[in-house]
Amino acid sequence: MDVAASLSRTAEGALAAAEAADAVAVGLGGTCDLAVVFVRPEHAEELEAIGVAVETRLEPGVLVGAVSQGVVGPDAEVESGPGVVVWGASMPGGRLQPFRSWAIRTPEGGMAVAGWPDPHPDDTVLVLADPLSFPAAEVAIRIGERGRGPTLIGGLVTGGAGLSRFLLDGQVHDDGAVGVVLRGVATRPVVSQGCRPIGEPLTVTAVDRNRILELGGVPATRRLQELLDEVDDTERALLERGGLQVGLVVDEVRDRYTTGDFLVRGVLAVDPEHGSVTVGDLPRVGQTVQFQVRDASTAHDDLAASLAGVGPAAGALLFTCTGRGQGLFGVPDHDVQLVRGALGGTVGGAFCAGELGPVGDRSHLHGYTASMLVFDAHDVRQRGT
Structure with missing residues (x-):
């Protein structure tokens, strides 16, 4: 497997894409089976021309991409100003199935998903989805309810209000999701949630949908107050x-x-x-929970621990939350530098408004997470500029 990636900050989108794609072509030195493109909102209206520039130079088997609030290049994260990232890979023996999916209303007033592929449990599904028009969380839940399913990796990618744009093999879409099913490709998911447990594990003893009413037979807010009384000032x-x-x-x-x-x-x-704590999921009675804390130091340590022993790798696609970046860490390029240093491969990716990745044996939609698809290093050449 050969992997290459490049970042261009040239203001004109098609020219930036051409520069980055030319560099990827040199790095691959041959066939490009998958090309992934991310562009900053400044280039949203140029996405079709950007796709043409990439297709002309790389002739990829599959091309997917999106406008995102920030882009991740091989060595840098661009959170403001122009930026186009092109990531490409040659995957001998792999089978790739591109897809476009969208949500539709049923006659009963519910919602169904059209265009979703039928992957095997051992497949990896790379997904780029619109946070407003595509129910990515529900899709992940339904797949998990069926038992062991494919690994979902990617995220909710948007350039902001009115700036959702997705690229699939030369066609631009402004809603739904695009992606590709990877079969027979040596990959590993890595998910860093950036939190550490605090206090003691507790059992949910009363719940109302996403409201935890009792923990260990005591009102949930009382347990939370006990925790606040126990911890230090910091x-x-x-x-x-x-x-x-x-x-x-x-x-x-x-x-x-x-x-x-x-x-x-x-x-x-x-x-x-009412003594309740409302959370962003549906806990169940009998489930063990534990309060968690998130800060820059914890997020750094958790990402480093998640990457330990994973490398070396050919490369990775990194989906990091818009709540991370310089705003959380106080320095630029934190996640990409840590990922590249640990894996030794070429990195490309995007900032997301929600990240897809597995925890345990099921994939979930996360927040404030760094989610990665790591491509194993077997007979590898990688280059990034």
């Missing part, structure tokens, strides 16, 4: 500034739980009057 400040999350244990058979054992969800509301 951790209390983090929790009160929005760093509070809840982790839902995904494998109940363990005796002890660490960072990777939780599906982390945000705390949406705390209601002292």
Whole structure:
């Protein structure tokens, strides 16, 4: 497998795409089976021309791409100003199935998804979806309910209000989702949720949909107050500034739980009057949960730990949350530099408004996460500029 990627900050979109695609062509030195393109909102209206420039130079078997609020190049994250990233790979022996999917209303008033592929459980599905028009979270839930399913990787990608644009083999779409099913390609998913457990594990004993009413027979808000009373001033400040999350244990058979054992969800509301804590999921009675804290240091450590032992790799596609980046870490290029340093391969990707990736044996939609699709290093050449 050969992997190459390039970032151009040239202001004119088609020219930037041509520059980046030329560099990828040199890096691959041959066939391009998959090309992935991400562009900053400044280039939203040029996406069709950008696609033509990439197709002309790389002649990829499959071309997918999107406008995103930020783009990730081999060495840099561009969160403002022009930016076009082209990532390409040669995948001998792999089978790639591109798809376009969209949501439709049923006669009963519900919602169905059209165009979704029928992948095998061992497949990897790369998904780029619009956060407003495509129910990515529901798709992931339905796949998980069927038992062991394919790995979903990607995210909710948009340039902002009115700037959702998706590219699939030369066609531009402004809603739904595009993607590609990867079969017979050596890949590994890596998901870093950027949180650490705090306090003690607790059992949900009463719940109303996404409202946790009781933990261990005690009102959930009382348990939260007990936690705030126990922690030091630094951790209390983090929790009160929005760093509070809840982790839902995904494998109940363990005796002890660490960072990777939780599906982390945000705390949406705390209601002292009714004693409830509302979270961004549907916890169940009997499930073990533990409060979590998120900050820059924890996010750094968790990403480093998630990458330990994964490399070397041919390359990776990185989907990092818009809530990370320089705003969280205080320095530019944090995630891409850490990923490239750990994997040694070529990185490309996008900033997302929600990231898809597996925790346990199921894929989920996350927030504030760095989700990666790592391509294994077997007979590899990789280059990035």
